[in-house]
Each structure stands twice: as C-alpha cells, then as structure tokens.
Amino acid sequence: MMETSPRKEMAADLLRIEQLEVDFEGFKAIRGLDFSLQSGELRFLIGPNGAGKTTLLDVLCGKVKPSKGKVRFKDIDLSKHQEHQIAQLGVGRKFQAPSIFITLTVQENLLLSMRQKRGLLSSLVAKTTPEQRDKMKYYLHMIGLEHKAKDKAGSLSHGEKQWLEIGMLLIQEPELLLLDEPAAGMTDSETEKTGELLHKISDQQTIVVVEHDMEFVRQFAKTVTVMHEGTVLREGTMQDIQNDDKVAEVYLGRRGERDA
Numbered sequence: 001m002m003e004t005s006p007r008k009e010m011a012a013d014l015l016r017i018e019q020l021e022v023d024f025e026g027f028k029a030i031r032g033l034d035f036s037l038q039s040g041e042l043r044f045l046i047g048p049n050g051a052g053k054t055t056l057l058d059v060l061c062g063k064v065k066p067s068k069g070k071v072r073f074k075d076i077d078l079s080k081h082q083e084h085q086i087a088q089l090g091v092g093r094k095f096q097a098p099s100i101f102i103t104l105t106v107q108e109n110l111l112l113s114m115r116q117k118r119g120l121l122s123s124l125v126a127k128t129t130p131e132q133r134d135k136m137k138y139y140l141h142m143i144g145l146e147h148k149a150k151d152k153a154g155s156l157s158h159g160e161k162q163w164l165e166i167g168m169l170l171i172q173e174p175e176l177l178l179l180d181e182p183a184a185g186m187t188d189s190e191t192e193k194t195g196e197l198l199h200k201i202s203d204q205q206t207i208v209v210v211e212h213d214m215e216f217v218r219q220f221a222k223t224v225t226v227m228h229e230g231t232v233l234r235e236g237t238m239q240d241i242q243n244d245d246k247v248a249e250v251y252l253g254r255r256g257e258r259d260a
C-alpha cells in the first residue's frame with residue numbers, strides 16, 4: 001500500500017459521506033455508500049448504468065434526500081438543507097440540460113450568473129465594478145471564450161455552450177463542483193479542451209465528474225471511484241481500476257473494453 005504523506009493525513013475531508021441510503025419507494029438506489037473527498041481533488045465517478053452515480057450527485061446538491069446516513073460538507077450536515085441553501089453553502093451542480101440564455105452574449109450570461117441575487121434586468125443594466133470586470137475576464141480566459149465574449153450564446157458550438165455553463169458555475173465560486181458528463185456530444189478537440197479545463201479548475205476547486213466515456217476518464221482522471229449497485233465497488237488510480245478483475249467483471253468487461 002502507498003504511504004500517505006503527513007500533510008494529506010492531516011487534511012480534513014471537504015466531503016464525507018457515511019452509510020448513505022437512498023430509497024425510491026422501496027428501491028434502494030444507494031445502499032450503504034461511504035465516500036469522501038479532500039479539497040482540490042478531481043474525482044471521476046464511473047460505473048455501469050443504474051449504479052447510482054446521478055443519484056449520488058442529486059443527494060449532494062439536495063435534489064434528493066437520503067433515507068439514511070450522513071452527508072457532511074465542510075462539517076455541515078447537507079441532509080438538513082434545501083437545494084438553494086446547499087448552492088449557497090458552495091456546492092455547484094451542472095445539469096445536462098442547458099441553462100444559458102441564448103439571446104444574450106457570453107459576457108452577459110456570465111454577468112447574470114455573477115449577480116444572481118438581482119433580478120434579470122437590474123443585473124444587465126447595473127454598472128460593472130472593476131472587480132467584477134476582472135473576475136469576468138478571469139473566467140472568460142479560463143473557459144477559453146475571451147474571443148467570443150460579445151457573441152450571442154446561441155451562436156456558440158455545443159462544446160463552447162458547455163464551457164460557458166461551466167464558467168457560469170465557476171463565477172459563483174463554489175468550493176465543490178458537480179459535473180455530469182461534461183464532454184458528452186463534444187468533438188475530439190473540444191473533449192481534449194474540456195479535460196484540460198477540469199484540471200485547471202481543480203487547482204482551485206474540488207470537482208466530481210460523472211463520466212461514461214472511458215477514453216476521457218483514462219486520459220484525464222487522477223482518482224476514480226467505481227460505483228456498482230448503489231455502493232462503491234473500488235477506488236484508485238485509473239491504472240488500479242483497469243487492472244481490477246471485479247471492476248472488469250461488472251463494468252469494463254461488460255463493454256468489452258479489456259479486449260479493445
């Protein structure tokens with residue numbers, strides 16, 4: 001076994017889930033799941049269809065309430081909070097359905113997201129402070145859309161729209177970012193850029209990515225958690241996971257990945 005450094009041992013978990021259970025009218029989508037994350041991690045969550053990955057993200061953002069177990073984010077019990085409160089506590093979730101305003105520019109979309117507490121109109125007409133301008137520039141650069149700042153969001157490619165959405169989440173500066181298949185439907189070069197973006201983000205924020213594209217996971221994952229039937233089957237580096245027979249049996253093998 002690898003020795004953990006003293007610094008790592010001392011680092012408190014950003015997220016700690018113990019014996020989580022989610023019950024959908026008698027069907028346990030999550031059963032006895034333990035999971036923890038430290039600040040600054042980029043964690044990929046994989047597993048066969050129905051393993052409970054989306055349900056886990058739903059619990060983390062407060063969309064689904066657990067029937068049992070503990071969910072602690074920075075030592076706050078998330079099960080006692082509503083979805084909007086959890087967002088304010090610093091958990092940002094990107095859903096697959098787009099939530100950008102296509103008739104507004106890239107910049108305006110970011111601005112709206114930054115000034116979320118105001119109404120739509122007052123957000124757009126309010127004067128931008130130098131700090132806000134700097135923040136906007138910073139995130140525009142991060143998502144690689146500086147040159148499209150004044151373009152209508154509706155004119156962006158699929159990949160660019162996804163990055164804009166990620167930017168809209170980032171500009172709210174959540175501590176934990178939850179992404180569901182961020183590279184789905186992207187071209188190869190967009191997929192590559194998305195992987196690089198995830199690494200850039202993880203310099204400052206903690207990210208959990210649910211992903212089906214194994215090539216993407218192989219290329220960009222640091223630590224992978226494999227879920228199966230509502231619980232964690234294995235956790236480790238992609239290499240550990242790829243060499244694990246049980247994982248191959250329930251997941252990789254099923255898709256013929258090992259023979260590829």
Ligand SMILES: Nc1ncnc2c1ncn2[C@@H]1O[C@H](COP(=O)(O)OP(=O)(O)OP(=O)(O)O)[C@@H](O)[C@H]1O
Binds near residue numbers: 028050053054056
């Ligand atoms: N609202 C619900 N009511 C009843 N069953 C549900 C509900 N949501 C999810 N399930 C079931 O819970 C199980 C876990 O679903 P979940 O979507 O979390 O899996 P997943 O790992 O994200 O799968 P996929 O990779 O296919 O997206 C599945 O069997 C699913 O049918």
